[in-house]
Amino acid sequence: MNMTRKTPSLRSAQGEADVAQPDSAPTGHPRNSVQAYDAAAFEHLRINLSAAEKRVATLKGRRSVKKDAQAAWLLKAITCIDLTTLSGDDTPQRVRRLCAKAANPLRADLLEALGMQDRGLTTGAVCVYHRFVKTAVDALEGKGIPVAAVSTGFPAGLNPHALKLKEIEASVRDGAAEIDIVITREHVLTGNWEALYREMRDFRQACGEAHVKAILATGELKTLRNVAKASMVCMMAGADFIKTSTGKESVNATPLVSLVMLRMIRQYQEMTGIKVGYKPAGGVATAKDVLEYQVLMKEELGHDWLQPDLFRVGASSLLADIERQLEHHVTGRYSAFNRHAIG
Numbered sequence: 163m164n165m166t167r168k169t170p171s172l173r174s175a176q177g178e179a180d181v182a183q184p185d186s187a188p189t190g191h192p193r194n195s196v197q198a199y200d201a202a203a204f205e206h207l208r209i210n211l212s213a214a215e216k217r218v219a220t221l222k223g224r225r226s227v228k229k230d231a232q233a234a235w236l237l238k239a240i241t242c243i244d245l246t247t248l249s250g251d252d253t254p255q256r257v258r259r260l261c262a263k264a265a266n267p268l269r270a271d272l273l274e275a276l277g278m279q280d281r282g283l284t285t286g287a288v289c290v291y292h293r294f295v296k297t298a299v300d301a302l303e304g305k306g307i308p309v310a311a312v313s314t315g316f317p318a319g320l321n322p323h324a325l326k327l328k329e330i331e332a333s334v335r336d337g338a339a340e341i342d343i344v345i346t347r348e349h350v351l352t353g354n355w356e357a358l359y360r361e362m363r364d365f366r367q368a369c370g371e372a373h374v375k376a377i378l379a380t381g382e383l384k385t386l387r388n389v390a391k392a393s394m395v396c397m398m399a400g401a402d403f404i405k406t407s408t409g410k411e412s413v414n415a416t417p418l419v420s421l422v423m424l425r426m427i428r429q430y431q432e433m434t435g436i437k438v439g440y441k442p443a444g445g446v447a448t449a450k451d452v453l454e455y456q457v458l459m460k461e462e463l464g465h466d467w468l469q470p471d472l473f474r475v476g477a478s479s480l481l482a483d484i485e486r487q488l489e490h491h492v493t494g495r496y497s498a499f500n501r502h503a504i505g
């Protein structure tokens with residue numbers, strides 16, 4: 163597959179990339195549902211580390227997306243960003259600014275130069291703590307951008323189970339269309355897979371119509387085998403997305419961990435016919451980073467997983483770098499980071 167040849171001009175690349183906005187709920191494929199617990203589906207899993215490392219290294223070296231094609235892929239990436247603020251010093255004002263950026267992710271002159279001024283380009287979602295769900299929902303009224311709430315005692319996930327369920331319900335009541343839950347790492351580290359399954363199933367139930375992303379906190383799961391098993395168990399228990407990290411672990415999203423999770427998504431699809439989404443998060447800060455993830459998605463799972471109903475990137479600063487790169491594409495110059503609004 164050669165992405166450069168498939169996207170000979172920006173205009174046709176835009177067509178291929180289909181930058182139309184997603185509905186807040188995926189429409190092109192059935193939503194995941196809770197399956198019966200089946201240890202046989204994951205007990206045997208083994209990771210061939212050297213093969214996985216080789217695959218990631220090969221992808222990096224082989225694929226390059228340049229010029230107009232790159233601009234089209236970056237525009238597509240914008241539609242997949244969960245534009246995030248998850249800081250102890252968050253305020254309603256900061257959240258409103260973030261929402262304004264989500265609704266207008268690129269400067270008007272850049273949009274025009276790229277022929278995107280009438281395309282309603284926005285980020286995939288805005289992601290905040292529960293406290294700011296209402297603020298974000300109000301700020302985004304009529305914009306068609308879902309609000310995602312991190313939940314279940316984010317980031318450590320150590321609150322009592324009943325409180326976690328109440329937190330989810332409260333965010334849904336406040337208007338969150340997506341809930342990013344964190345799993346209890348202890349269940350993975352002690353091999354208590356049934357407990358992980360029951361927890362995830364309860365979270366899914368508490369979400370109701372809101373879509374649920376399961377944050378595995380992969381940097382704390384010790385082995386890639388644990389990552390693979392936790393991915394499978396969470397999908398079995400109804401997760402709509404599996405997500406790498408909170409952004410607060412010392413190691414967050416990596417291409418290697420992503421490869422393992424994507425292979426599990428593929429395996430789950432082979433078992434059930436259901437497509438589950440993927441969200442790398444934490445430390446995805448440059449246009450180069452996100453292009454690498456996009457290539458990985460396309461190579462491992464295919465075109466459907468480049469769309470925002472199956473691919474999101476949790477990021478607080480990525481949008482600023484994408485905007486810079488697109489500015490360079492349009493004008494041939496870079497401006498300083500501080501010339502771009504937050505994102």
Ligand SMILES: O=C[C@H](O)COP(=O)(O)O
Nearest residue numbers: 409443444445476477478
């Ligand atoms: O889920 C999103 C992450 O918390 C954002 O992490 P970041 O600040 O490294 O982009």
